Amino acid sequence: MRNTTSLLRNARALLAIAALAVTGAAMAQNYSTELIEKGRYLATASDCIACHTATKDKPMAGGHAISSPVGEIVATNITPSKTHGIGNYTEQQFSDALRKGVRADGARLYPAMPYTAFARLTNEDVHALYAYFMEGVKPVDESPKASTSLPFPMNVRASMIGWNLLFADDKPFEADAAQSAQWNRGAYLAQGPGHCMTCHTPRGALMQELGSESLSGAQIGAWWAPDITNSKTHGIGSWSVDELTTYLRTGHLPGKAQAAGPMAEAITHSFSRMTESDLRAISTYILSVPSHKPEEPAGRNRFAHGQATDATASFRGTSFAEGMKQSGVALGSQIFTANCASCHGASGQGTQDGYYPALFGKSITGEANPSNLIAAILSGVDRETPQGGHVFMPPFGGQDNAMVPLNNDEVAALSNFLLTSYGNPGVSVTAAQVQTIREGGEKSSLILLARVGMAVAAVILLLLIVLIARKRRNRV
Ligand code: HEC
Ligand code: HEC
Ligand code: HEC
Structure with missing residues (x-):
């Protein structure tokens, strides 16, 4: 009797070990749980999910269209599916997509993917993100229903090579030794993962961020991402670190502001899930960013208008x-x-x-x-x-x-x-x-500009060909 139960017990234990071995083999982990969790947190801070998810049940499977002034750009499947996602990406390819805007097949990504901000990410953080995307995200073996189709000449991805040469700054984040560790952590999170600048910094005629006007307010489609420099009259210089932290965590700062539209999305998926100390770090940094515009003499800011009126x-x-x-x-x-x-x-x-x-x-x-x-x-x-x-x-x-x-x-x-x-x-x-x-905001004259640019380039090319042909004829 005793023997049979112990036999049974042994058999059960053996079965359990075998089962463990099987599942263990299926989910062979190359990365530690700790690293994957670090990557998960960074993915949250970077809000990858907001753009790369169309339906809640398929996180990171793509399909969400980002409206840009030149048309809609559809975010792709970035689950580790080997057939439809980024399952075959090496860490180097992943890093290049994230920080340089270059896809595994060499094609250029549009800056609707905020690689200009992610260029600030450190190697260690990209490594953690890679570990998370390879082993912490469920693969989804299907392509998004929609795909990007922009009008000519924006559909020529190679045109982004020129744009990157002119505007993309792929320098990694450099800490400022004169500032505190908290300020530096905040600057890194705001400029890199949190990509506040992608929405709040105005852009020039070719959609490049105007660095000298950092955070001074920008139109993003239907919404206006307000001036969040530390100006007391046109920025948020009248807010305290506590207040900005509350706004980022909850989207609601009593008596001053609440978040709707794209900011509500960023708060829902990203900022509200970050640690209190990271949010305080971001707030400390943001409230130190100066405005390039002089204070308005009247001195009344946007939080001081109006009163109760029946x-x-x-x-x-x-x-x-x-x-x-x-x-x-x-x-x-x-x-x-x-x-x-x-x-x-x-x-x-x-x-x-x-x-x-x-x-x-x-x-x-x-x-x-x-x-x-x-x-x-x-x-x-x-x-x-x-x-x-x-x-x-x-x-x-x-x-x-x-x-x-x-x-x-x-x-x-x-x-x-x-x-x-x-x-x-x-x-x-x-x-x-x-x-x-x-209709989702002003349409840009960018397509027109680019078409004019192409026409000018074509005329110059024609002239060159004619000139060369003439020279050749003269030589004969
Ligand atoms: C603001 C929106 C946005 C955010 C945030 C964002 N992406 Fe993207 N991403 C895009 C868009 C749009 C594309 C497709 C661009 C194109 O087709 O040129 C893309 C493309 C990519 C690609 C290329 C995939 C391929 O082979 O097609 C990778 C990899 C990627 N994103 C990873 C990430 C990761 C990781 C994060 C978070 C750290 C992230 N993205 C955050 C919008 C976003
Ligand atoms: C996806 C675009 C986007 C990103 C990314 C983004 N913001 Fe915003 N932000 C907005 C928009 C749009 C509003 C206006 C929302 C409203 O009033 O309903 C806004 C509003 C705000 C406000 C309130 C200003 C006011 O006067 O009401 C603050 C403060 C703010 N953002 C800070 C930040 C910080 C800090 C970051 C980065 C950690 C950030 N935002 C990232 C789009 C964005
Ligand atoms: C069913 C209740 C309800 C009704 C009806 C309603 N609102 Fe709101 N409204 C809300 C809530 C809830 C919020 C968000 C508060 C927050 O963000 O914390 C809000 C926010 C707002 C905001 C601030 C948004 C921002 O980004 O700062 C404005 C402006 C506004 N409502 C105007 C209106 C107007 C105008 C109407 C009528 C056409 C209206 N509301 C009808 C509940 C309502």
């Missing part, structure tokens, strides 16, 4: 029909009362707990560029916190899940009401501007 007072006695007659659309105050006041309060004061924010004293209504106000009304707010919280405002742009679809005239009238009552009265919005934001 919207109904401005149309008391005016019916919707009368309002319509006056301006062709209902008055902005009427649109506000009908659609917004239920959450944001009749006087735009929000709720006590701040979940529904006040609309005055905020970046979004005080900013000189009204893109975010229009875009937030059209597309709402959708942000998650790692604790499982969900911040949600419905879109009003006519999407499937929209509350009441508002047309361009209505959004313009509403925006102008919000700006005059709760925000910067010097700013106004037209229906045409609303339409531009609906």
Whole structure:
């Protein structure tokens, strides 16, 4: 009896060992769990998932289209699938894609992949990222449904060689010995993995980042990434390190700003999942970046406009029909009362707990560029916190899940009401501007420029050929 049980026990133990050996062989790890976890954290800090994921159930399998002024660029499958992903990438090839914008087959990537920022990544961090992508990400054996197709001449990937020569700076991060370790950690995270500059630094005619105007604000599609230099009047110099850390962790800084659009995505997937000490380091660095513009003499920043104003007072006695007659659309105050006041309060004061924010004293209504106000009304707010919280405002742009679809005239009238009552009265919005934001922002003249450039190049080439031909003829 005793023998049979011990035999059984031994057999079970043997089976368990065999099973372990089999799974162990299938998942032979070349990298330590510690290294893979380090890579996972860096991938989070770099927000690879935001661009490389189209559906939640297939992380990193690609398919998400990034709108650029020249058309949509689709992020590819970067799971370790050997057939459809980057499973065959060597570490060197992975490093070149990340830091130089060169694909394994030698083709150039478009800078919609932020390799200009990732160029700052250290060798050790690229090594950890490689370990994570090879052994910490589930392979997905399928290609994204959409693929990139840009108009001529942008479809010529080799044209990026010239762009890289002119603009890409592939110098690794260099610590500044005069600054603290915390500042240097923050500078590395902000310039490299966190790629704040990719969105917040204005670009020149050829889409290159203007280094001398670092972080002074830029349009990215429908959204405006505001000036976040340390200017007290046009940047965020009036914020403390604590405040910026709170904003990066939660996307909500009571009394000053909340994040929607691309910043909400970056916070949901990336910044809110970083350690408190890394967020403080980023904030310390960001709040030291100077502005190249002089302070405005008036001194009022975008967080100091507007006050609580009862919207109904401005149309008391005016019916919707009368309002319509006056301006062709209902008055902005009427649109506000009908659609917004239920959450944001009749006087735009929000709720006590701040979940529904006040609309005055905020970046979004005080900013000189009204893109975010229009875009937030059209597309709402959708942000998650790692604790499982969900911040949600419905879109009003006519999407499937929209509350009441508002047309361009209505959004313009509403925006102008919000700006005059709760925000910067010097700013106004037209229906045409609303339409531009609906279409994802201004289209660039880059294609035109490039086509003109190609034409000029072709003419020069022709002239050269003619000249050479003449010389030859003269020689004969
Ligand atoms: C802002 C969006 C964005 C972020 C963030 C981003 N990528 Fe990309 N990535 C892209 C796009 C878009 C492409 C395709 C570009 C093209 O086709 O030229 C791409 C291409 C790549 C490629 C080339 C794959 C191939 O063979 O097609 C690799 C490798 C890659 N990314 C890795 C990463 C890693 C690792 C991270 C995080 C550290 C990351 N990316 C973060 C947008 C992004
Ligand atoms: C993908 C683009 C993108 C990236 C990357 C990004 N931002 Fe932003 N950021 C935005 C946009 C767009 C807004 C405006 C959001 C809104 O008001 O709803 C914004 C808003 C902000 C604000 C609030 C400013 C205000 O006046 O309301 C701060 C602060 C900020 N970002 C800091 C950062 C820092 C620091 C980083 C890097 C660690 C960063 N951002 C990376 C796009 C981006
Ligand atoms: C169902 C409730 C609800 C309704 C209705 C609603 N909002 Fe919001 N609104 C919210 C929430 C929640 C937020 C996000 C707060 C945060 O980001 O922490 C928000 C944020 C905003 C912001 C700030 C976005 C930013 O990026 O700073 C603006 C502006 C705004 N709402 C305007 C409006 C307008 C105008 C209407 C009417 C057309 C409206 N809201 C209707 C709940 C609502």
